Amino acid sequence: MRELKILAVVVSLTLLTYYLVEPFAHSKMHPHVDAPNYNFPQADKVTDAENVEKAKVALEEAEKAGKEKAIKSAKTDLANAEKFEKDTNAFWASAKAAIADKGNVANGEVLVTSNCTACHSIESKGFPPVMDNASAAAAYGVVPPDLGTAGKLYTKDYLVGFIMNPARASKVTHKFVDGRVHPMPGFDWMQPQELADIVAYLESIAPKTMTDKEVFHNACQRCHSIKYGDMQKGTMQAFTPDANIKTYMGKVPPDLSQYIKSRGAKYIHEFVNDPQKHLEGTAMPRVGLTQASEKQVVGYLEKVGDSKKAQREELGPKFLIYLVIFAIFAWLWKSKQWREMH
Known part of the structure; x- marks a missing residue:
């Protein structure tokens, strides 16, 4: 007993x-934090409204405490939150027509090849990188992505928003202040139909299917390395050299080999969808991936950092059954020994 x-x-x-x-x-x-939302205009509207409410609550608490310095700081934070909300809502409102328009692929090709290939490669269409990765990183701070897969990886609203204003769409406006500008210029001077045409062309040349590794390669590897990843082919080094990416981001982005274990799939989904939710002020941009592409990124990190997951989960029930059987035999053996002693 x-x-x-x-x-x-x-x-x-x-x-x-x-x-x-x-x-x-x-x-x-x-x-x-709020669940990942792949409708980015709607997501920003919700997040910015929440931030304004938080700032109002902080101001009320500061006023109750009666501390002038805290009240002044809270008023400044509220004003900044309200301005950010207003600017972001205006930005997505200006992108609404282009997002809704049906693009013309032929005109989009002309626009892309005359505006984008000066910096971006589209190797699948015969436009190789303008310069090697080291030179590109030195020039821009980070290696520009190849646009051949952009139409599959990213949502239409994000592509439209990013072409118009890269810093605003990727939620890193706080990085580009005091004269600093995003390495990609904004094309908000374009007509909505032209923006829709560009996106239509990018979607038309994108591959229909991509492996998890290909998605990671195109969406993440410009900044992140996989040090302990594909052992058959060695490590996957970030395209942008550490010195350049450190200057651009403020620190070297983490190696993602074991992130699936240290953070978990849920956290990575939330962080990739909107890094600011978990780490306000981070230099990591919102990537703008579709839900399917984001799932493939997480899937690849699981293959790299937790390749034995399926085997472990399969072994778990068997091990528990073994423990139950072992406990029964241990109990019987213990009962037998005590009976003989008494």
């Missing part, structure tokens, strides 16, 4: 830790 009581206490404490203590600790270390 004593052993059963001990077992009950152990089970109770384990369940208490697993279902109450651990989730509580996790919620404090990783506060809840």
Whole structure:
């Protein structure tokens, strides 16, 4: 009977830790954020409104405390949040027509080849990189992406927004202040139909299918490395040299080999969809991936950082069954020994 009581206490404490203590600790270390939203104009509208409300609450609390310095700071934060909301809403409103328009592929090809290939490659269409990665990184701060897969990787609204104003669409306007400008110029001077035409062309030349590795290669590898990834072909080094990306981003972006284990799939989905939700002020841009592309990125990180996941999950139930059987035999053996002693 004593052993059963001990077992009950152990089970109770384990369940208490697993279902109450651990989730509580996790919620404090990783506060809840909104689920990924791939409608970026709508996502920004919701996020910016929430930030304004937070700033209002902070101001109310500062006024209750009666501290002039805190009140002044809170008023400044509220004004900044309201201005950011207004500017972002105006930006997406100006992009609405281009997002809704049906583009002309032929005209889009002319626009892309006359405006974009001066910096971007489209190797699938015979436009190789203008310069090697090191030279491109030195010139722009980061290696410009090949546009051959952009139409598949990114949502239409994000592509339109990014072409118009890269910093605003990728949510890194805080990086480009005091005279600093984004390496890609904005094309908000274009007509909505022209923007729609460019996106239509990019979508027309994009491959129908891509492997998880190809998606990662095109969407992430300009900045991130995989040091312990594809062992058959060695490491995957970021296209942009560390010195350049450190200057551009403020620090070297992390190696993603084990991120699936240290962060988890849910966190990575949320972070890729909008880095500012988890790390306000981060230099990492919102990537603008479609839900399918984002899923492939996470899938590739699982293959790289947790390649034994399927085997581990398959072994789990078998191991638990073994423990139950072992516990039964241990209990029987213990009962037999005590009976003989008494």
